[in-house]
Amino acid sequence: xxxxxxxxxxxxxxxxxxxxxxxxxxxxxxxxxxxxxxxxxxxxxxxxxxxxxxxxxxxxxxxxxxxxxxxxxxxxxxxxxxxxxxxxxxxxxxxxxxxxxxxxxxxxxxxxxxxxxxxxxxxxxxxxxxxxxxxxxxxxxxxxxxxxxxxxxxxxxxxxxxxxxxxxxxxx
Amino acid sequence: xxxxxxxxxxxxxxxxxxxxxxxxxxxxxxxxxxxxxxxxxxxxxxxxxxxxxxxxxxxxxxxxxxxxxxxxxxxxxxxxxxxxxxxxxxxxxxxxxxxxxxxxxxxxxxxxxxxxxxxxxxxxxxxxxxxxxxxxxxxxxxxxxxxxxxxxxxxxxxxxxxxxxxxxxxxxxxxxxxxxxxxxxxxxxxxxxxxxxxxxxxxxxxxxxxxxxxxxxxxxxxxxxxxxxxxxxxxxxxxxxxxxxxxxxxxxxxxxxxxxxxxxxxxxxxxxxxxxxxxxxxxxxxxxxxxxxxxxxxxxxxxxxxxxxxxxxxxxxxxxxxxxxxxxxxxxxxxxxxxxxxxxxxxxxxxxxxxxxxxxxxxxxxxxxxx
Numbered sequence: 001x002x003x004x005x006x007x008x009x010x011x012x013x014x015x016x017x018x019x020x021x022x023x024x025x026x027x028x029x030x031x032x033x034x035x036x037x038x039x040x041x042x043x044x045x046x047x048x049x050x051x052x053x054x055x056x057x058x059x060x061x062x063x064x065x066x067x068x069x070x071x072x073x074x075x076x077x078x079x080x081x082x083x084x085x086x087x088x089x090x091x092x093x094x095x096x097x098x099x100x101x102x103x104x105x106x107x108x109x110x111x112x113x114x115x116x117x118x119x120x121x122x123x124x125x126x127x128x129x130x131x132x133x134x135x136x137x138x139x140x141x142x143x144x145x146x147x148x149x150x151x152x153x154x155x156x157x158x159x160x161x162x163x164x165x166x167x168x169x170x171x172x
Numbered sequence: 173x174x175x176x177x178x179x180x181x182x183x184x185x186x187x188x189x190x191x192x193x194x195x196x197x198x199x200x201x202x203x204x205x206x207x208x209x210x211x212x213x214x215x216x217x218x219x220x221x222x223x224x225x226x227x228x229x230x231x232x233x234x235x236x237x238x239x240x241x242x243x244x245x246x247x248x249x250x251x252x253x254x255x256x257x258x259x260x261x262x263x264x265x266x267x268x269x270x271x272x273x274x275x276x277x278x279x280x281x282x283x284x285x286x287x288x289x290x291x292x293x294x295x296x297x298x299x300x301x302x303x304x305x306x307x308x309x310x311x312x313x314x315x316x317x318x319x320x321x322x323x324x325x326x327x328x329x330x331x332x333x334x335x336x337x338x339x340x341x342x343x344x345x346x347x348x349x350x351x352x353x354x355x356x357x358x359x360x361x362x363x364x365x366x367x368x369x370x371x372x373x374x375x376x377x378x379x380x381x382x383x384x385x386x387x388x389x390x391x392x393x394x395x396x397x398x399x400x401x402x403x404x405x406x407x408x409x410x411x412x413x414x415x416x417x418x419x420x421x422x423x424x425x426x427x428x429x430x431x432x433x434x435x436x437x438x439x440x441x442x443x444x445x446x447x448x449x450x451x452x453x454x455x456x457x458x459x460x461x462x463x464x465x466x467x468x469x470x471x472x473x474x475x476x477x478x479x480x481x482x483x484x485x486x487x488x489x490x491x492x493x494x495x496x497x498x499x500x501x502x503x504x505x506x507x508x509x510x511x512x513x514x515x516x517x518x519x520x521x522x523x524x525x526x527x528x529x530x531x532x533x534x535x536x537x538x539x540x541x542x543x
Contacts, residue, residue, distance in 0.1 A: 003455050018205050025201050034191040047194050054204045060543030069540055077540045117186040120179070136187030147540055 003070070010071045014062050021058060028072050029054075032079055035137045039083055039130075049086060053079040073144040076134065080148065116144040130162035136162060223534060229527035236520035290368040290437045290488070293340060295497040297350060300358040300504035300512075307353060307501050308332040314349050315497075318342045332501040343495050350499065357512040358504065368488055375485045382478040389474055393467040400460040407453045 006027070012020035025047050032053065036046035057064075062075060073152055134145045146156040194200055301307045308327035311334045315322050320338035338346055351359055421435045421442070504512075511518040 022201065022205055026203065029197065030193050032189040033194050034187075036194070038190055043195075047196070047200065050194065051200055051204065053201075055207060056543040058204065058207065060541075063541070063543075074540060078542055081542050107302075113182060113186055113189065116182060120182075132183060134204075136183040137190045139187060164179050 006071060007066055010061075010064070010066055013058075014064065024071065025054065029073055031072070031138050032075055035076065035133055036079060036083070038133055038137060040086075049079060049082045053082050056082070069147050070144060072138070073140055073148055077139050077141065077148045111171070116171075120170055121169045124163060124166060128166065130157070131156070131160050131163055132167075187282065193490045223531075226527045226530040226534065229523050230529060233520045233523035233527060236523065237516050240517045242521065260324060286373065287374070288369060290372045290492050290494055292366040292368050293343060294364040294366075295343065295347070295495050296360070296364070297359065297361040297497075297499045299350075299354050299499060299501045300502055300508070301354055302499050302504060304332045304503050306328060308334060310353055311499055311501070312336075314346070314353075318346050318349075320346075320497075326525065327501070330503045332499075335496075335497065335498045337494050337496055340493050340495050346497075352539065358509075372485075372488055375481060375488060379478065379485065381424045383473055383483055386471060386474040386478060389467055389471045393464065395458065396463050396467060400456065400464075403456050404453065407449050407456065410452070411446060411449045414442050414449065418446070419444050 006074055009020045009024050009027075013024060024088065033046060033050050036049055036053075037043065040046045040049065053075060058122075064071065069077075091093065124132070131145065131149075132146065134140050136143075140148070142156050143153050143159070145154045148157065151159075188226060246391070283392060287306065299307060299311075305327040308325055312322050312325055315334065315336040315338060318338050319342070320336050323335045325334040326332055347361065353359075421439055424435060426432055516519050
C-alpha cells in the first residue's frame with residue numbers, strides 16, 4: 001500500500017469508516033506488535049499495550065493531522081508512550097533486558113539470524129536498540145524516526161550509523 | 173560479515189521476521205472496532221491565524237518600504253550629518269548663506285597665468301562609536317603621532333570632540349588612519365578648501381608697493397642730504413670769503429680818509445652780508461632737520477608696514493602648510509547602528525523579520541501530539 005492509499009484510509013477512518021480502520025489495523029498491527037514484542041519481551045503485555053495503543057489512536061484519530069506525520073509513525077509514538085507509562089507504573093524507566101530466547105520458540109523463524117542479531121544487539125544501549133527496532137521492525141524512514149524520538153534527521157542518521165558500527169564491532 | 177551493508181541486510185531480514193500478528197488478532201481487532209469513537213466532524217477546524225498574521229506583517233513592511241521611497245515621510249533615524257539646532261548654518265538655506273557670507277577676495281581677480289596653489293584646508297569629521305571616551309583618547313594619540321597639536325578636547329559618555337592642527341602634508345595619511353578607528357558606516361568627513369592665492373597676490377602686491385615706496389623715500393632722503401650739503405658748503409664758502417675780506421680790510425693801514433671811509437663802508441656791507449649768510453645757514457639747517465625728520469618718519473613707517481606685510485606673508489604660508497581639524501564623536505545606539513547598515517527603514521525590516529518568524533513558526537514541524 002502506497003502513501004496515498006494510506007492517507008485515503010486515514011481520511012475515511014477519521015470520517016468514522018470502520019472498514020478503513022480495519023484495513024489500517026491489518027496494515028500496521030504486524031509491525032506494531034513485532035515492535036512491542038521485541039521491546040517488552042512479554043506477549044500478554046505486548047497485546048495489552050497493542051490494544052491500548054489502538055484505542056487511544058482511534059479516540060484521537062479525528063484530531064490527527066497527516067501533513068505533519070504518517071499514521072504509522074504516530075501509532076509507534078503512541079505505543080512508545082504507552083510502554084513508558086507502563087514502565088513508570090512498574091517503577092522502571094527502560095525495558096526488560098531479557099534474552100530473546102525467553103520468548104516462545106515460534107517467535108522467530110530464522111533461528112540462525114536470530115542468534116546473530118542477539119549477539120549484535122546485546123552490547124548496545126537501550127537507545128541504540130530502540131533506534132534499530134524503529135528502523136528495521138517498524139520499517140520507518142529516518143525522518144519519521146526523528147519525529148518520534150524528537151531528534152533532528154542528521155542526529156538520527158549519525159546515531160544509527162554508530163549503532164550499526166558498534167554492532168559490527170561486537171561481532172568481530 | 174565484513175561491511176555495513178551485510179549488517180543492514182541481516183537486520184532487515186530480522187525486522188521482517190519480527191513482524192507478526194498477535195495470536196488472537198481477530199479477537200483484538202473486533203474488540204477495537206466495536207468501540208464507539210468520535211468522528212472528524214465533531215472536531216472544530218484549527219485556526220489559521222498565524223498565516224494571516226504573517227501576511228499582515230509583510231503588508232505593513234511593504235507599505236513602509238514604499239512610504240520610505242518618498243521623501244515626505246522618513247521613518248529612518250537622523251543621518252550622520254544632520255545639522256544641529258545650534259549650528260550657525262541651521263535654518264539658513266544655501267543661497268541666503270552665500271549672500272550673507274562676505275567675499276573679501278573675489279575669485280575673478282585671480283589671473284589665470286598664475287598657477288601657484290595656496291589652498292587652505294579645514295578637516296571636519298564625525299565618528300559614531302559605542303565608547304566615546306576611548307575614541308577621544310585614540311584620536312589625540314593619532315594627532316600627536318602625526319606631529320600635530322591638540323588644541324582642545326572633550327569626552328563624555330554621549331559626546332566628545334578633538335580640535336587639532338596637523339601639517340598639511342600629513343592630511344591624507346591622517347585621514348586614512350582616522351578611518352580605521354571606526355567602521356566605514358560610522359565615519360563621515362567634510363574637507364573645506366579655501367583658495368588663498370588672491371590673498372597671497374594681494375600681499376605680494378602690497379609688499380612690492382611698500383618696497384618701492386621705501387626706495388623712493390630713501391632716495392629722496394639721500395637727495396635731501398646731498399642738496400643740504402651742497403647748500404651748506406656754498407654758504408660756508410661765501411662766509412669764508414666774507415671773513416677773509418673782512419680780515420684783509422681790517423688789517424689794511426691807510427691814512428687816506430676816503431679809503432678809510434670806503435673800508436668802513438665795505439666792512440659794514442660785509443657784516444650785513446655775513447649776518448645774512450649766517451641766517452641763511454641757520455635756516456638751511458633748520459629746514460634740513462625738519463625735512464630729514466619727515467623723511468625718516470616716512471621711511472620708518474614704510475619699513476614697519478613692510479615688516480607687517482612680511483609677517484602676513486609668513487602667516488599665510490604657515491596657514492597653508494597646516495590643516496585645522498575638528499573631529500566630533502557621538503555615541504551611537506544599537507538601533508542607529510542597525511539602521512546605518514540597512515538599506516531601507518529599519519522598522520520595515522523588523523516587520524519583515526517578524527513576518528518570517530511567524531511564517532516559520534507556523535511551518536515548523538510540531539511535536540507529535542500524543543493522545
